Amino acid sequence: MTLLVQTVILGLLVGGVYALMSSGFSLVFGVMRIINLAHGAMIVLAAFLSWWVWDRTGIDPLLVGVIITPVMYVVGRVLYRLVIARVHRIDHELAMVASFGVAIAAGGVMALIWGTEVRSATPSYFNTSFQLGSVVIPQAQLYAFAGALAILGALYGLLRGTFLGRAIRACSENRDSAALVGIEVERTMAQMFAIGAATTGFGGAALSVIYQFVPDSHYVWIGRILCVVILGGLGSLLGAALGAAILGLGEALTSSYVDTRWATAVPYILIIVILLVRPQGLLGGKLRADGARA
Amino acid sequence: MIEFENVRAGYGGGDVLQGVTLTVERAAITCVVGPNGAGKSTLLRVLSGLLRPSAGTILLDGKPVHALSPAEVLAAGVAQVPQQGGLFGNLTVRDNMLLGGYLIRSERGRLKKRLDELAEAFPVITTRAHDKAADLSGGQRRIVEFARALVTNPSVVLLDEPTLGLDPKTCEVVFESTQTMNELGVTVLMVEQNVRFGLKLAHHGVVMERGQVLFAAPADELLARPDMAALFFGAAPETSHPEGGL
Numbered sequence: 001m002t003l004l005v006q007t008v009i010l011g012l013l014v015g016g017v018y019a020l021m022s023s024g025f026s027l028v029f030g031v032m033r034i035i036n037l038a039h040g041a042m043i044v045l046a047a048f049l050s051w052w053v054w055d056r057t058g059i060d061p062l063l064v065g066v067i068i069t070p071v072m073y074v075v076g077r078v079l080y081r082l083v084i085a086r087v088h089r090i091d092h093e094l095a096m097v098a099s100f101g102v103a104i105a106a107g108g109v110m111a112l113i114w115g116t117e118v119r120s121a122t123p124s125y126f127n128t129s130f131q132l133g134s135v136v137i138p139q140a141q142l143y144a145f146a147g148a149l150a151i152l153g154a155l156y157g158l159l160r161g162t163f164l165g166r167a168i169r170a171c172s173e174n175r176d177s178a179a180l181v182g183i184e185v186e187r188t189m190a191q192m193f194a195i196g197a198a199t200t201g202f203g204g205a206a207l208s209v210i211y212q213f214v215p216d217s218h219y220v221w222i223g224r225i226l227c228v229v230i231l232g233g234l235g236s237l238l239g240a241a242l243g244a245a246i247l248g249l250g251e252a253l254t255s256s257y258v259d260t261r262w263a264t265a266v267p268y269i270l271i272i273v274i275l276l277v278r279p280q281g282l283l284g285g286k287l288r289a290d291g292a293r294a
Numbered sequence: 295m296i297e298f299e300n301v302r303a304g305y306g307g308g309d310v311l312q313g314v315t316l317t318v319e320r321a322a323i324t325c326v327v328g329p330n331g332a333g334k335s336t337l338l339r340v341l342s343g344l345l346r347p348s349a350g351t352i353l354l355d356g357k358p359v360h361a362l363s364p365a366e367v368l369a370a371g372v373a374q375v376p377q378q379g380g381l382f383g384n385l386t387v388r389d390n391m392l393l394g395g396y397l398i399r400s401e402r403g404r405l406k407k408r409l410d411e412l413a414e415a416f417p418v419i420t421t422r423a424h425d426k427a428a429d430l431s432g433g434q435r436r437i438v439e440f441a442r443a444l445v446t447n448p449s450v451v452l453l454d455e456p457t458l459g460l461d462p463k464t465c466e467v468v469f470e471s472t473q474t475m476n477e478l479g480v481t482v483l484m485v486e487q488n489v490r491f492g493l494k495l496a497h498h499g500v501v502m503e504r505g506q507v508l509f510a511a512p513a514d515e516l517l518a519r520p521d522m523a524a525l526f527f528g529a530a531p532e533t534s535h536p537e538g539g540l
């Protein structure tokens with residue numbers, strides 16, 4: 001019983017981080033209908049930046065994650081302006097291909113800068129845990145989960161309670177109508193894409209503490225993210241949170257009760273199962289990026 | 295006064311507007327009628343900035359507006375209520391109204407005052423404030439759209455097919471709301487498939503066909519013309535619109 005409780009807690013903690021990592025991807029798809037395959041590369045870039053600053057200065061990598069969030073926002077703005085906006089005008093499906101090209105190029109650049117060795121940030125609490133009876137809660141996972149939850153809460157508040165959030169939600173429904181109330185649609189799209197990129201800041205920092213990574217890890221992470229959003233329903237933030245929790249639990253349960261090696265197959269098995277059983281995802285078609293029912 | 299001068303515009307497959315020249319009077323209701331594909335909605339889209347004309351000029355009180363973005367056109371005092379689906383269905387009525395004031399969002403006091411004023415004129419804004427717009431009836435949606443268009447206090451309101459898909463009773467509400475807007479000094483330029491309804495409501499009528507203006511005259515004159523009746527009014531009975539007798 002203890003093992004089950006322990007496994008569920010670990011799965012949910014990791015699921016919270018997956019939810020944050022997937023939220024930006026889901027937001028961009030929900031509003032722009034773009035499958036941004038560069039999202040995984042942005043997460044790995046944020047992981048490298050967090051690890052690198054921690055390695056050079058000793059500043060807590062999760063704290064670095066908060067600091068680099070605006071940096072990733074700028075990365076998102078630049079990527080949108082130089083690549084996504086241009087190809088999106090031609091054909092929005094082309095934007096997916098272009099984003100994959102960006103991911104490959106980013107992987108190469110990261111390898112040139114930081115090499116191909118396996119990296120991981122190991123702050124003082126890296127191997128320490130809280131003990132709750134017989135259940136052990138790793139500090140790194142707990143802090144990452146708490147940070148992810150706080151950022152997801154802020155993202156939800158932004159979408160629900162600010163003019164920018166309302167404008168983003170309006171653009172996701174009807175761009176012409178959004179323009180007619182005075183929203184500058186193109187500018188709002190750029191801001192929204194950049195906010196999606198900004199969520200990778202803390203997501204990448206959490207990755208650097210919880211997992212090992214190399215430049216090519218973005219392939220693994222975009223796979224996980226796709227699993228989360230396909231599972232939950234493309235474009236739904238609430239669906240992404242649900243998908244993330246299921247994936248986190250699935251991986252943890254598989255590691256505990258089957259074999260650790262099989263855990264890496266869980267995202268792909270889940271993708272196949274959900275596409276066969278419910279291709280629109282668990283909450284797909286019922287919820288939009290803003291969390292509201294369609 | 296709005297002046298269209300030889301305006302041409304289209305969507306890539308040729309020009310829909312084939313050189314429109316038209317003057318819309320201030321503080322009046324002008325109704326544009328004509329068959330499908332005549333370019334009526336396109337005329338509104340070029341004025342609101344959703345579509346950039348390929349040639350010609352549009353002047354609002356003597357100032358060119360044909361090269362402005364929709365936000366700039368709105369700031370110049372022209373608001374459009376689109377044909378259908380203008381409200382954001384997944385947002386609440388309150389959020390929709392707030393978005394109506396997007397341009398004045400930094401002026402909190404002014405925005406709140408304006409929303410309070412509109413809530414008095416259109417009570418549904420308050421009674422259904424926290425409901426999603428998608429949950430409103432067709433008539434309620436139209437009223438909220440009208441109210442939302444008025445948040446920035448525009449001098450011109452463009453109505454694209456305001457009665458489309460509405461039952462006769464709701465058409466009456468639209469009729470009255472449009473008159474109320476006009477009595478407040480707002481210039482109304484509307485496109486309407488229901489020709490009798492539109493011309494009964496309007497001071498001026500414009501007949502378009504194949505991207506050009508065929509006739510522009512006082513609405514009652516157009517209504518009385520036998521050739522107009524034969525061309526565009528069909529055999530619709532005079533009483534097709536309840537109470538208003540349209």
